[in-house]
Amino acid sequence: MNKNALPRRAVPAPTASREVSYRHGEPSPELKLVTDALFRHIGKPVPRKEDERLITGKGRFTDDFNLPGQVYAAMVRSPHPHAVIGRTDASAALALPGVLAVLTPEDMLADDLQPIPHNPVPSTNYDVKLRASDGSFPFVGPHYPLPLKKVRHVGEVVALVVAETPALAEEASELVDVEYDVLPHVTATAEAFQEGAPAVWDEVPDNVLVDSRFGDEEGTDAAFRRAAHVVKRRFHIDRVTAVTIEPRAALGHFDAETGRYTLYAGSGGAVRQKGEISKVLGVDRERLRVLSFDVGGNFGARNRVYVEFPLILWASRRVGRPVKFTATRSESFLTEYQGRDLITTVELAFDEAGYILAMRADNISNVGARCVSLSPLSKGSGLISGSYHIPCATLRARAIFTNTMCTQAYRSSGRPEVTFAIERMMDLAAEELGMDRVELRRRNLVPPDAMPYTNPVGQHYDSGEYEKNMDRAIELSDWDGFEARKAEARARGKLLGRGFANYVESSIGTPRERAEITVTEDGRVEVIIGTQPSGQGHETSFAQVVADMLGVPVERVQIILGDTDIVKEGGGSHSGRSMRHAGTVMAIASAELLADAKSRFADLHGINSSDIDFHDGVFSAAGVSTDIFALAQATAADKGALHAAHTNEMHTPVFPNGTAICEIEVCMHTGAPVITRYVTVDDVGRCINPLIVHGQTHGGIAQGVGQAMWELCAIDEETGQPSAGSFMDYGMPRSDNMPSFTCEIAEVHSPTNPLGIKAGGEGGTTPALAVIVSAIVDALSEFGVRDISMPVTPQRIWQAMRSAQRNQDNLDRSNR
Amino acid sequence: MYLYDTTYLRPGSIDEAKALYDAGESPAFLSGGHTLLPAMKGHLARHDRLIDIRRIPELQGIAEDESYLTIGAATRHCDVAAAPVVRNCIPALAGMVGTIGDVQVRHVGTIGGSLANNDPAADYPSAALALDAIFRTDQRTLTAEEYFQGLYTTALEPGELLVSVSFRKPEHAGYAKFRxxxxxxALAAAFVAVHADGVRVAITGAGNDGVYRWHEAESALGHKFESESLDPLRADMENMSSDMHANAEYRAELVKFCTQKAVTNQNCITLL
Amino acid sequence: MTLVNLTVNGQERECDVPDGTLLVHLLRDHLGMTGTHVGCDTSQCGACTVILNGEAVKSCTILAASVGNAELQTVEGLAEGDSLHDVQTAFRTHHGLQCGFCTPGMIMAAVNMIDRHKGQLDETLVRHDLEGNLCRCTGYHNIVKAILSAAETYRARHQAAMAQG
Amino acid sequence: MKLVGERLLETSRHVVWRLLNDGEVLQRCIPGCESLSGNLDDGYDARVVLKIGPIKARFTGAVTFSEVRPDEGYRISGKGQGGVAGFASGGALVELHDDGGGTRLVYNAEAQVGGKIAQLGARLIDSTARKLTEAFFTKFAEEVAAYEAHA
Incomplete structure (x- = not known):
């Protein structure tokens, strides 16, 4: 293809170099030392340290813990989407021998439990500012552990039962008789903000809790007026759920003697759980210890507090024994924080040559019955223009309440949604403009020499070589062999389609992170850090980083996480933040530790510290040398442990980016789609451990593909009942419906942090929705199909083919 | 996900099993349990006693005679799928059984359990109907037509025990399933069997009343056994079930396509 | 209550459990063997897969009382001392796990798969035979790689044993 | 979910109306009905066992009538609680028309389910509702025939 068909348009020069928050002024010699370290471990596919316990059955998942004397909790859940809670009769449940308590909202109020302080409005300096229509802070709907008057979604906990055995607790929970006065409900995103829709909260009669506008309205209007082509579409990126294979669980204990609570509960970050749950319980932070060791998947669903966590701690105080709760899979389908559910209407203005002049977007995010997180709306809003230079844009961002389970940041929060929109628009525009879809994209990409680039809604893209990603992906996909493959498929009765999508996503996340590094006297390096892995391999990749910085073998480095009595601070894992924040703060702490070590070495040998050389973990000068472990040991008595702790705040986002291409064969008769090829190129910045980063990409792809092809939290609008409550109805990526992938990592180091890290956790998912739909539509193009909604099930494909064919037949008939 | 209180019993004979059943208040026979136990775990079923019939000798084994292949009700899917006698005499049956559930399910689930349950989307009922099976219970003998009585319903009376199923050996047969x-x-699946006295086409997964024979297809194929014979036909939409995964119109289309594939593939083929 | 006797990873165990106890709960709650996990209610996810009398089964859908005198193998019993089973090694080498929750079930399914097919596996067969095990982290890519690699080791060991006679 | 259908019954509208309001007849016609007590004016209390394959749930509920037009039809509304299984509610407009020498009974029904059966049984709800409706009217036609034979 001809890359130079048209001259490139001038893109504004890079925005003035911004101060990066990880350092002020010149880096110290030690920081320079660590950032310039000759990487022996970083960049290598080091097999994971954590695997040893996980492959031998010695993992420490929440449900694996038991405490002496523990009893069990089961939840009584609302079967109605919207109702006033009436009388609760627990007598039949309490009559069962072995039932210890049935706790209701009245009991909760009597004990003065508080709502979960979710803090849903993203607040780093770079997050877009979401507000109510009158400019005030949005009303988010208080999230009490038990609802005060009304239930607002199916599955909401209205009481909990505590009993001697789990079987008994479950049985007793069925005997709790709750009266409901059923109210009209609304579940559909497109309905909730319409005139006359039932109000989920009296405080927000129109259900619209956020209504903000961004961008240059005047400029956009002017650009649209002079546009040669305008393309407009509406998309619904429907609701899915995380399906962590480990259902959530919790074990809580109140120790009457010390007045302390202990919670075993896997989550996305123990420190946040501690902070928020202590507020619910109304106790000082230090009176709650949270333990979160092995976590069987998160994907965003476990970052926020679940009502069951404070409930079992409270129940433990009430009954005087440890209380355990383990969710069933059906409970998980009903009440795990769900993802996506965004309606977006996008309009693009093009000039004659196919350059984008301006964009209008209108995003409506369904937050469910309470606002737990606005991250999806916020993240998406900042990235509406995708990988393309769009000089001018306006955006309206709304969030609405409905009688559904709350949504939360789910794998690559907000980015797959808007990537879907802009990439579908590029395909549709290419079609309408009669241009090649790759060429149209190429023409509009943000070029590397425009980096750092400020997009039309104010996001500063840090770095990236978008066109290079695209070309490499094209090469890896054997682009030129497609036509032959298509012909071959055709001979077998299959329609082969090819999908294409670029993406840029942003990683911000909680800005604060702390690392404590200690060189122990027994020859280890202990690192305490407040991120929380759920499969991302922190125990290995973080150890690689610290090992290189201190010049010690990776085996000697031990990462300690998950116990808030040890880990006092930390932002948890989300938004691709962990390696970037941890890497940065570990680098700074390592530098401080090396500075201290150097002065200890100087003191030890009575030499000038400026002459000291540090290499491979060994300090040397004037013929003497001491390795860091021996130094720690030799100086411990005088100077205490060789230790450094640093807390760092980093608000600057990074922008991982890349390209995905896939091919899908569609059966002409049944519409059955099969993915035959899937290629990605992902710029993750510096890659610490390619084994792990590739793994992240693979899993991310599967989650995106899952949403595009099978997954849906189906809700019957008429009854408000969720109807995909098990794996019988919620379609999942499986071993035999996923292909092997061809993935390549591109490393354009980010200038925003010492290691040059972007992120590798979300890149797989972000373009996947778009690329799958793009491929299906391409396969069906000969039928005149231009678009199709997700999930693209066989039935939907078949129907699209048929109705396109019917339309064609009608057209032919009328033309005759 | 804990069962309500129950008593587990393991009789060694049919008589013993029946006696245990009769003495129960809400008893159930337990075979593979892969439908019953999930229902009980979800508290959607409560049985005071579970009578495990898997070790009863009369319910075991696979045997062949001139016209029939007989399979004991307690025979597991994995054993049927792997049995040389099944693979030799009705390869489509062996192949079909090899697609039930997954490997782990096939190691436990049994033919009797599947047929006694008569799930409208299960595979076995279509084979039994197309292969003109004879159902032997502890009390009587039933034809497949007599046995299948609609959605989740069979002729089995409470306490009546399915002992074995005899499949009439076809000249050849094919099974095609769209999952x-x-x-x-199955969203839809077709078992097509050619017998000396005619073609039998049984459809599962698609019908409102569970498994059924598609008579129009049978006569079209009886006229000429090739997939093109079905081209002019349309499966009856009136009887097609409809749910969030497939509406009646789509199911009707799949029924036809699966039947055509079962005609051209003389074994078992999974279309999705 | 039923007194269940069975051999778990070569050790004879005895346990008195309510009749409705599922095999997976016998393992986790009564024997304290928490390597086997529960991931769903409908026997679809495979996290609870164990090997019962030489066959992979879903222990969440089997009554403990019904498996008296059986031989049971769980993920805890695969390694011999410090020496990992080939399948465990392959999962580690090929990064066939992330959060690790589905892993015990995956590994047990893989061990049984390789045995059943005597190591004669290709990608299509592995993907097909693994349909009863769900993983949310890996997209299956590296799990399939790990199993193929372990199957290769199996074949090599088998050939070596044959050569030795 | 909507269920629309009609049945031709070989008897007069008056007889059909009578049988439609006979609690004992209704109890025999409603699949799995264990008890039914009440009358047209006050409505009925019902206990029904619903068995679908391995699933068995006992529903208790109330049925009320409105728009009652003797010999012509009524609107029937019901609500049932199935305990752990969930709940069901629905209604039907039943109309009787002369047709030849007999009566054409036309029903226009809708049904909703909630709770576990809605969340776990999605694939079966439609078919089951059809099956139950079918079973009711088949039995009702039998009752009509029996009544006629008796009369």
């Missing part, structure tokens, strides 16, 4: 992408049960 529900979520549950992996």
């Amino acid at each position: 529900n992408p979520a549950s992996r049960y």
Whole structure:
């Protein structure tokens, strides 16, 4: 293809170099030392340290813990989407021998439990500012552990039962008789903000809790007026759920003697759980210890507090024994924080040559019955223009309440949604403009020499070589062999389609992170850090980083996480933040530790510290040398442990980016789609451990593909009942419906942090929705199909083919 | 996900099993348990006693005679799928059984359990109907037509025990299944068997009343056994079930396509 | 209550459990063997897969009382001392796990798969035979790689044993 | 979910109306009905066992009638609680028309389910509702025939 068909348009020069928050002024010699370290471990596919316990059955998942004397909790859940809670009769449940308590909202109020302080409005300096229509802070709907008057979604906990055995607790929970006065409900995103829709909260009669506008309205209007082509579409990126294979669980204990609570509960970050749950319980932070060791998947669903966590701690105080709760899979389908559910209407203005002049977007995010997180709306809003230079844009961002389970940041929060929109628009525009879809994209990409680039809604893209990603992906996909493959498929009765999508996503996340590094006297390096892995391999990749910085073998480095009595601070894992924040703060702490070590070495040998050389973990000068472990040991008595702790705040986002291409064969008769090829190129910045980063990409792809092809939290609008409550109805990526992938990592180091890290956790998912739909539509193009909604099930494909064919037949008939 | 209180019993004979059943208040026979136990775990069923019939000798084994292949009700899917006698005499049956559930399910689930349950999306009922099976219970003998009585319903009376099923050996047969992408049960599947006295086409997964014979297809194929014979036909939409995964119109289309594939593939083929 | 006797990873165990106890709960709650996990209610995810009398089964859908005198193998019993089973090694080498929750079930399914097919596996067969095990982290890519690699080791060991006679 | 259908019954509208309001007849016609007590004016209390394959749930509920037009039809509304299984509610407009020498009974029904059966049984709800409706009217036609034979 001809890359130079048209001259490139001038893109504004890079925005003035911004101060990066990880350092002020010149880096110290030690920081320079660590950032310039000759990487022996970083960049290598080091097999994971954590695997040893996980492959031998010695993992420490929440449900694996038991405490002496523990009893069990089961939840009584609302079967109605919207109702006033009436009388609760627990007598039949309490009559069962072995039932210890049935706790209701009245009991909760009597004990003065508080709502979960979710803090849903993203607040780093770079997050877009979401507000109510009158400019005030949005009303988010208080999230009490038990609802005060009304239930607002199916599955909401209205009481909990505590009993001697789990079987008994479950049985007793069925005997709790709750009266409901059923109210009209609304579940559909497109309905909730319409005139006359039932109000989920009296405080927000129109259900619209956020209504903000961004961008240059005047400029956009002017650009649209002079546009040669305008393309407009509406998309619904429907609701899915995380399906962590480990259902959530919790074990809580109140120790009457010390007045302390202990919670075993896997989550996305123990420190946040501690902070928020202590507020619910109304106790000082230090009176709650949270333990979160092995976590069987998160994907965003476990970052926020679940009502069951404070409930079992409270129940433990009430009954005087440890209380355990383990969710069933059906409970998980009903009440795990769900993802996506965004309606977006996008309009693009093009000039004659196919350059984008301006964009209008209108995003409506369904937050469910309470606002737990606005991250999806916020993240998406900042990235509406995708990988393309769009000089001018306006955006309206709304969030609405409905009688559904709350949504939360789910794998690559907000980015797959808007990537879907802009990439579908590029395909549709290419079609309408009669241009090649790759060429149209190429023409509009943000070029590397425009980096750092400020997009039309104010996001500063840090770095990236978008066109290079695209070309490499094209090469890896054997682009030129497609036509032959298509012909071959055709001979077998299959329609082969090819999908294409670029993406840029942003990683911000909680800005604060702390690392404590200690060189122990027994020859280890202990690192305490407040991120929380759920499969991302922190125990290995973080150890690689610290090992290189201190010049010690990776085996000697031990990462300690998950116990808030040890880990006092930390932002948890989300938004691709962990390696970037941890890497940065570990680098700074390592530098401080090396500075201290150097002065200890100087003191030890009575030499000038400026002459000291540090290499491979060994300090040397004037013929003497001491390795860091021996130094720690030799100086411990005088100077205490060789230790450094640093807390760092980093608000600057990074922008991982890349390209995905896939091919899908569609059966002409049944519409059955099969993915035959899937290629990605992902710029993750510096890659610490390619084994792990590739793994992240693979899993991310599967989650995106899952949403595009099978997954849906189906809700019957008429009854408000969720109807995909098990794996019988919620379609999942499986071993035999996923292909092997061809993935390549591109490393354009980010200038925003010492290691040059972007992120590798979300890149797989972000373009996947778009690329799958793009491929299906391409396969069906000969039928005149231009678009199709997700999930693209066989039935939907078949129907699209048929109705396109019917339309064609009608057209032919009328033309005759 | 804990069962309500129950008593587990393991009789060694049919008589013992019946006696145990009769003495129960809400008893159930337990075979593979892969439908019953999930229902009980979900508290959607409560049985005071579970009578495990898997070790009863009369319910075991696979045997062949001139016209029939007889399979004991307690025979597991994995054993049927792997049995040389099944593979030799009705390869489509062996192949079909090899697609039920997944490997782990096939190691436990049994033919009797599947047929006694008569799930509208299960595979076995279509084979039994197309292969003109004879159902032997502890009390009587039933034809497949007599046995299948609609959605989840069979002729079995409470306490009546399915002992064995005899499949009439066809000249040849084929099975084609289009799976529900979520549950992996059939959205539609067709078992086509050519017998000396005619073609039998049984459809599962698609009908409102569970498994049924598609008579129009049978006569079209009886006229000429090739997939093109079905081209002019349309499966009856009136009787097609409709759910969130497939509406009646789509199911009707799949029924036809599966039947055509079962005609051209003389074994078992999974279309999705 | 039923007194269940069975051999778990070569050790004879005895346990008195309510009749409705599922095999997976016998393992986790009564024997304290928490390597086997529960991931769903409908026997679809495979996290609870164990090997019962030489066959992979879903222990969440089997009554403990019904498996008296059986031989049971769980993920805890695969390694011999410090020496990992080939399948465990392959999962580690090929990064066939992330959060690790589905892993015990995956590994047990893989061990049984390789045995059943005597190591004669290709990608299509592995993907097909693994349909009863769900993983949310890996997209299956590296799990399939790990199993193929372990199957290769199996074949090599088998050939070596044959050569030795 | 909507269920629309009709049945031709070989008897007069008056007889059909009578049988439609006979609690004992209704109890025999409603699949799985264990008890039914009440009358047209006050409505009925019902206990029904619903068995679908391995699933068995006992529903208790109330049925009320409105728009009652003797010999012509009524609107029937019901609500049932199935305990752990969930709940069901629905209604039907039943109309009787002369047709030849007999009566054409036309029903226009809708049904909703909630709770576990809605969340776990999605694939079966439609078929089951059809099956139950079918079973009711088949039995009702039998009752009509029996009544006629008796009369």
